[in-house]
Amino acid sequence: MTNGAMLLLALVLQLVPLISAQSVHNVSVGVEGSFFSPQTTSAGEGDIINFIFGGDIHDVTQSSFQAPCSPLPGGFSSGLMGRGPDFSLPTLMWSMTITNASMPIWFFCAATRPTSHCQEGMVGSINPPSQDQFQQFQNAAKQVSSTPAVSLSVQQ
Numbered sequence: 001m002t003n004g005a006m007l008l009l010a011l012v013l014q015l016v017p018l019i020s021a022q023s024v025h026n027v028s029v030g031v032e033g034s035f036f037s038p039q040t041t042s043a044g045e046g047d048i049i050n051f052i053f054g055g056d057i058h059d060v061t062q063s064s065f066q067a068p069c070s071p072l073p074g075g076f077s078s079g080l081m082g083r084g085p086d087f088s089l090p091t092l093m094w095s096m097t098i099t100n101a102s103m104p105i106w107f108f109c110a111a112t113r114p115t116s117h118c119q120e121g122m123v124g125s126i127n128p129p130s131q132d133q134f135q136q137f138q139n140a141a142k143q144v145s146s147t148p149a150v151s152l153s154v155q156q
């Protein structure tokens, strides 16, 4: 093996852990009040986002930046889940994998009891272009006059 080839091999071996590194990000959903914590997450391609439903009933539904409290057609939704008002049920988790880190992901909580969580500012983002833009998104959510009830109301 030439010195050049060995150097190349050494470089490749050094890079392997970087290439295969897959980070896991935990986002807690509505444990202390109606919000996601953290509200914004920076994630790379292949990273996993775990939404941990440790509190009352909430949801994670994808929206667009333009319409913060409306489901994005074809977007993801966890469905309503949580431990209930007295936190007696098991902690559930809903996960997603980031396939395109250059595309900001905007989401909100579609729960509407007792009032729209989205309008209270329960929104979040993965890879927002800036914190300022996330703030605009959250401010816009608080201005939304009505959250479509869609099919996400809690079943009795």
Ligand SMILES: [Cu+2]
Residues within 6 Å of the ligand: 030, 034, 035, 057, 058, 059, 109, 110, 111, 117, 122
């Ligand atoms: Cu909520």
